[in-house]
Every structure is written in C-alpha cells, then in structure tokens.
Amino acid sequence: MASHDVFLADCPARTTLGLVADTWSVVVVFGLGRGPQRxxxxxxxxxxxxxxxLTQTLRKLERGNLVERRTIPAAPAGVEYRLTGLGESLLGPVSVLARWAExxxxxxxxxGDGGSL
Structure with missing residues (x-):
C-alpha cells in the first residue's frame, strides 16, 4: 500500500477526497446503496x-469509477445508475458519515428534524 500524506499539496488522496467529500457525492452514493436506480x-x-x-455529480462519480451508467432498452427506455465495486466499498464510510450527520x-x-437521508 502506498504511503500518502493528505497534508502534502500533491498527495493523490486529496484528489480522491475532492471526488467523494462534497455533499451531493455523499448523498448520491448513499442513495445508490439501495441498488441500481433510474x-x-x-x-x-x-x-x-x-x-x-445530479447530472454533474453522476458524471463525476462515473469518471472516478464509483458509478456505472447503463442504458435500459426496455419500455420506457432510460438510463440506470449503480455503484461499481469501488463505489460499494465507499458505501460503508459514506453511510457512517450520513448517519452521524443525521x-x-x-x-x-x-x-435536525429527525428525518433521514
């Protein structure tokens, strides 16, 4: 495993944190944790x-190999998104963060109205 130091400006972990540490990325990953969705x-x-x-967030997560996009040929035609294996590995930490925030x-x-994400 490579040694990373997030305090260094050129640390690759910073890019990773930038990909997953914004509100919408966390919510989308958490939302896709229930399985594929249109x-x-x-x-x-x-x-x-x-x-x-939503489109920007999904594209960003797709570029980061966290989300897959699949065209659904059935009627009505559409697009479905699901977490990749890598995205599923992020679900645990994201779920903990979401629950903590709630x-x-x-x-x-x-x-804090007691609602859930």
Whole structure:
C-alpha cells in the first residue's frame, strides 16, 4: 500500500477526497446503496438537487469509477445508475458519515428534524 500524506499539496488522496467529500457525492452514493436506480427515481429520492447538479455529480462519480451508467432498452427506455465495486466499498464510510450527520444536525446548527437521508 502506498504511503500518502493528505497534508502534502500533491498527495493523490486529496484528489480522491475532492471526488467523494462534497455533499451531493455523499448523498448520491448513499442513495445508490439501495441498488441500481433510474435517473428520475434517484432525482426524486434526493430532495433539493437540480437536474444539472445530479447530472454533474453522476458524471463525476462515473469518471472516478464509483458509478456505472447503463442504458435500459426496455419500455420506457432510460438510463440506470449503480455503484461499481469501488463505489460499494465507499458505501460503508459514506453511510457512517450520513448517519452521524443525521444524529448531530441540531447540534451543528443544521436544524435536525429527525428525518433521514
């Protein structure tokens, strides 16, 4: 295993953190943890995300080999997204972070209505 130091400007781990450590990436990965989903179902599941932001996030995660895009030939035709093996390995840490955020939202000034992601 390579030794990385996130405090160094050229550390590859920083690029990785940049890929997965923003709000929408975390929510999309968490949302795809239930299994493959059509774009519209994922958009409907994630409150407050615009079509543009969801598309950008999915493309970014796809470039990072965390998400796969598959065309569905059945009627109605569409696109389905699912986590890759690498994306599934991120699901554990993302789930822990999401649950922590839900539990501590009120303490952090984020409201915290007890709802879940």
């Amino acid at each position: 774009y519209s179902d994922l958009r409907d599941r994630i409150g407050g995300i615009s079509n543009k932001m 539990e501590h939202a009120a303490e952090l000034g984020g409201g």
